[in-house]
Amino acid sequence: MNKKIFLDRLKKNLKELKPAEIHKHLNYYEELFSDMIENGLSEAEATAKIGTPEKIAEEILENAAVEEFRERDTVGRVLTGMSIVFVVIAVLAKVCGWVLPMSFSTSSTGTSIGIIGGADGPTSSFVAGKVGEPVALYALAATMITMTIIYKIYRRNKK
Amino acid sequence: MNTQIKKGLLEYCVLSQLQGGESYGYQMIKDISEYISISESTLYPILRRLEAEGLVQTRNVEHNNRIRRYFSLTEEGKMRLHDFVAERYELIRVIDFISGKEQKRDE
Numbered sequence: 001m002n003k004k005i006f007l008d009r010l011k012k013n014l015k016e017l018k019p020a021e022i023h024k025h026l027n028y029y030e031e032l033f034s035d036m037i038e039n040g041l042s043e044a045e046a047t048a049k050i051g052t053p054e055k056i057a058e059e060i061l062e063n064a065a066v067e068e069f070r071e072r073d074t075v076g077r078v079l080t081g082m083s084i085v086f087v088v089i090a091v092l093a094k095v096c097g098w099v100l101p102m103s104f105s106t107s108s109t110g111t112s113i114g115i116i117g118g119a120d121g122p123t124s125s126f127v128a129g130k131v132g133e134p135v136a137l138y139a140l141a142a143t144m145i146t147m148t149i150i151y152k153i154y155r156r157n158k159k
Numbered sequence: 160m161n162t163q164i165k166k167g168l169l170e171y172c173v174l175s176q177l178q179g180g181e182s183y184g185y186q187m188i189k190d191i192s193e194y195i196s197i198s199e200s201t202l203y204p205i206l207r208r209l210e211a212e213g214l215v216q217t218r219n220v221e222h223n224n225r226i227r228r229y230f231s232l233t234e235e236g237k238m239r240l241h242d243f244v245a246e247r248y249e250l251i252r253v254i255d256f257i258s259g260k261e262q263k264r265d266e
Contacts, residue, residue, distance in 0.1 A: 035185035
């Protein structure tokens with residue numbers, strides 16, 4: 001195993017920790033590696049001396065304080081999840097929106113959309129078309145995405 | 160050696176070793192290994208703890224186009240080491256007691 005593989009594997013096994021913490025550990029082992037090689041050890045000998053990255057990672061995680069671990073971002077996950085759901089719904093509505101008003105207009109008269117009462121004749125199809133566009137859904141999806149982004153930025157800056 | 164006791168002693172080994180001037184990871188391992196076995200993975204948590212407690216400080220030095228972190232004692236670190244050395248007879252007494260050498264005085 002060479003230095004790069006060692007460090008990559010160590011990094012992978014430390015992913016429960018905060019990025020800054022991972023960085024510190026990687027720096028330490030990278031320096032150690034370089035110093036060992038400078039002292040005449042081969043990369044293989046250095047790895048053998050230090051131990052497997054999995055074992056090192058296990059030791060590091062055992063000794064890590066609570067605040068060194070990545071915090072579970074429940075709020076962020078919920079926001080992201082909701083954003084995705086709303087985008088999916090909005091997309092579906094958009095796709096169906098092209099179909100639904102047409103089927104509406106053929107199967108029934110414009111009066112089926114009763115919310116906007118009094119729209120008859122040529123106006124009805126116009127209004128129906130507008131209602132068919134799920135503007136509120138788009139707005140919701142956009143709001144969710146914006147909220148998620150703002151939350152994520154806020155969280156990042158807080159650290 | 161018992162790992163718990165060794166853990167505590169190693170901290171002082173590191174502090175003591177830095178008394179001779181600043182040093183870096185690999186050098187410290189080599190120097191301390193002459194007296195007590197210390198692995199690469201045990202040294203780092205100790206250094207981090209000592210740094211967090213303000214007993215050692217670090218500075219980055221460029222060496223062969225890479226960064227090497229040098230550790231050195233702070234005033235607090237020197238004091239901590241001094242206190243430990245000053246109280247070493249307490250430790251020796253405890254060890255004597257454990258090994259049954261300590262005589263019961265008041266009887």
